[in-house]
Amino acid sequence: MIKAATIKEVKDNVREWKKQGLTIGLVPTMGYLHEGHASLIKRARGECDKVIVSDFVNPIQFGPKEDLATYPRDFDADCELCEGLGTDLIFHPEPSEMYLEGFHSYVGVDTLSTELCGKSRPIHFNGVCTVVSKLFNITEADKAYFGQKDAQQLAIVKRMVRDLNFNIEIVGCPIIREESGLAKSSRNTYLSEEEREKALVLHKALTVGEEMVRSGEKDANVVKKAVTDIIESEPLARVDYVEIVDWNELQKVDKIDGPILTAVAVYFGDKVRLIDNFIVEEAVK
Missing domain, CATH: 3.30.1300.10 (Pantoate-beta-alanine ligase, C-terminal domain)
Structure with a gap:
């Protein structure tokens, strides 16, 4: 499994895979992976020739009083899980790699982001749409996999892809729950x-x-x-x-x-x- 920290590393590998006519599945995550993420990776593995997992705690989707600093992280464990599931590349950039100095460009979806989580997290979905757009461009993936637990996110990403003509299929996957019924998170x-x-x-x-x-x-x-x-x-x-x-x-x-x-x-x-x-x-x- 390739561990890529830079956009160039990802693009270099993608270029070679595209030359071979291989399909690419992307699983965007913020790391600290669990069975819910594993289900997305397995689905991608079954449908695509190559699988990329992004492992990036995206700072621009967190508000000033939210848990960015304390959000759980364990990259070694993430790598072990991904490799065990047949992931071809894990992309783990620093924020400075994704957002260059002077970064001013954002993507958002009106209306769909105003209700539900959008009320108490007003900047959240602009941050999600922006990072997801960047990941789509970096990986040139044919399919991207999102869990239904974040249903508003799934709906917004689908609408963004439709409205902006991204050449990618969004695959929604069922909520994975603990035996007790608690949704994995x-x-x-x-x-x-x-x-x-x-x-x-x-x-x-x-x-x-x-x-x-x-x-x-x-x-x-x-x-x-x-x-x-x-x-x-x-x-x-x-x-x-x-x-x-x-x-x-x-x-x-x-x-x-x-x-x-x-x-x-x-x-x-x-x-x-x-x-x-x-x-x-x-x-x-």
């Missing part, structure tokens, strides 16, 4: 044993909400209240948002009559913010 490492146990209320609440939607409940506010009430029954949980939005535009809906995303963001303790969701792609008659 690098931020789970911040949870105390008690908080980890109490965080199971997210999956419980969303399961109830999804059953309501699939059983034919059309009133989004009824479903939203049911999900919210279950989460708020846990004293350690502090709700940031519980929302039901149109899956295409990510705008709030009152009536469920098409594809919808039900998404939650909840704090456990002072700083740990977890997200989870479910998607119903077709209207239930």
Whole structure:
């Protein structure tokens, strides 16, 4: 497995692979890899000739009071996991490699970034879109793999690719959960044993909400209240948002009559913010 720290190293390898007519799959990550990331890498390995994993904690998607400095990192463990899954190249640049002095160019997607996480993290998705655009250009990947846990990110990246005519296919992959039902996340490492146990209320609440939607409940506010009430029954949980939005535009809906995303963001303790969701792609008659 190639360990590349510079854009030139990546481009040199990509150039050779393209000469051979090989397809490239990209798995963008911020490192501290877990089974969720592994599922993306496995999917890419099964569909592409070459697999690139980017391992980069992107500073421009963190706000001034967010956890950039303390975000978990373990590059050696990441390399071990990637190599074991057949990754061909892991790209681990320094921020100065990705953002040269005097960097002023950003990419963003309006409307889709204004709700959900965009309300409390106003710069986040511009940072995501910018770094993802750079990775698409650097790797010239044919496919890029994103997890559904970050559903708003997945929707925004898909829209950016469509709107800006990127020559790449975005592949959304299912949420990977612990046996308990807790969605896999690098931020789970911040949870105390008690908080980890109490965080199971997210999956419980969303399961109830999804059953309501699939059983034919059309009133989004009824479903939203049911999900919210279950989460708020846990004293350690502090709700940031519980929302039901149109899956295409990510705008709030009152009536469920098409594809919808039900998404939650909840704090456990002072700083740990977890997200989870479910998607119903077709209207239930």
